Amino acid sequence: MGGVTVTVVSLFLLLIATANSAAVVSFRDGMLPNGDFELGPKQSDMKGTEVLNKLAIPNWEVSGFVEYISSGHKQGDMILVVPAGKFAVRLGNEASIKQRLKVVKGMYYSLTFSAARTCAQDERLNISVSPDSGVIPVQTVYSSSGWDLYAWAFQAESDVAEVVIHNPGEEEDPACGPLIDGVAMRSLYPPRPTNKNILKNGGFEEGPLVLPGATTGVLIPPFIEDDHSPLPGWMVESLKAVKYVDTEHFSVPQGRRAIELVAGKESAIAQVARTIIGKTYVLSFAVGDANNACKGSMVVEAFAGKETLKVPYESRGTGGFKRASVRFVAVSTRTRVMFYSTFYAMRSDDFSSLCGPVIDDVKLLSVRKP
Incomplete structure (x- = not known):
């Protein structure tokens, strides 16, 4: 009888735990279940815009001061805009949303x-899937709509990933936190060096999911390391983000994806490649514009070992590119390749949106000495 009692108690505890947490769903590339928050809480689970029940938003579990916001909601003199659909959530002080997904242990994923920032100036988000976590600053606004798409990556340590988006802020007004919408995810397949390119992911084809309706590109935040980067193989070694752009919405020199350096010298990407001391190498790449009204004189600076190359590009803002290369002799078994834009640029049709030159088709190959 004792064994039966233990079994009944265990089953009862399991039922309680299940009732008090959002269900685990199997992951598929694309929008997370109710990732657009169009399915909302019942009125009985809300007080104004505040969500009272932690399981009130379908597929999500909330904690702290979380608001369910409709597009056009007024906060003082400010009208809140939702990027897609009609609803989003806002995270107040120390508030979070989370969802549990069945994943493949050891696999890489990009979120x-x-x-969007609301009334606080120094807003940031803590993104985590245990044991990985990262802080993404959202105080710099890259588009005139106020909404930006961000990417963050992790490696699954178990077959269940608990995705948490948390606002660590401590504002006087708890309703001053960032707005969140359109949460999606995709599996990453980190490329390896080949006999045609010593660099990994030189064409930037492997990267975060770009939402179908998104026209702004995806920001890859600063200080992202290459082991868990949403841009496999590359590190974002800068104070500001770089932008991941696609052929569906932008002009791309080669393939379907590229990187736009949107914040001058504060927007840099780098990769460390294995090289042989004394051997000669050629770094080649394409520089262009994204056909997003980013006009004017641009300069991309490329670094390979001890060599530096400045590539000027006169942009009409309507697409186009040129190719460049630099030859160098390796002085180490590991050579750092890095790119940044010399100048800041703003879109000619939108003076509140940062833009810059596009780089693509980056290749590193050993060559015989001339």
Whole structure:
């Protein structure tokens, strides 16, 4: 009888735990279940815009001061805009949303989501899938709509990933946190060096999910390391983000994806490649514009070992590119390749949106000495 009692108690505890947490769903590339928050809480689970029940938003579990916001909602003199659909959530002080997904242990994944700053100036988000976590600053606004798409990556340590988006802020007004919408995810397949390119992911084809309706590109935040980067193989070694752009919405020199350096010298990407001391190498790449009204004189600076190359590009803002290369002799078994834009640029049709030169088709190959 004792064994039966233990079994009944265990089953009862399991039922309680299940009732008090959002269900685990199997992951598929694309929008997370109710990742656009169009399915909302019942009125009985809300007080104004505040969500009272932690399981009130279908497929999500919330904690702290979380608001369910409709597009056009007024906060003082400010009208809140939702990037897609009619609803989004706002995270107040120390508030979070989370969802549990069945994943493949050891696999890499990239999370994409929209975020917008509201009334606080120094807003940031803590994104985590245990044991990985990262802080994404959202105080710099890259588009005139106020909404930007961000990417963050992790490696699954178990077959269940608990995705948490948390606002660590401590504002006087708890309703001053960032807005979140359009949470999506995709599996990453980190490329390896080949006999045609010593660099990994030189064409930037492997990267975060770009939401179908998104026209702004995806920001890859600063200080992202290459082991868990949403841009496999590359590190974002800068104070500001770089932008991941696609052929569906932008002009891309080669393939379907490229990187736009949107914040001058504060927007840099780098990769460390294995090289042989004394051997001669050629770094080649394409520089262009994204056909997004980013006009004017641009300069991309490329670094390979001890060599530096400045590539000027006169942009009409309507697409186009040129190719460049630099030859160098390796002085180390590991050579750092890095790119940044010399100048800041703003879109000619939108003076509140940062833009810059596009780089693509980056290749590193050993060559015989001339």
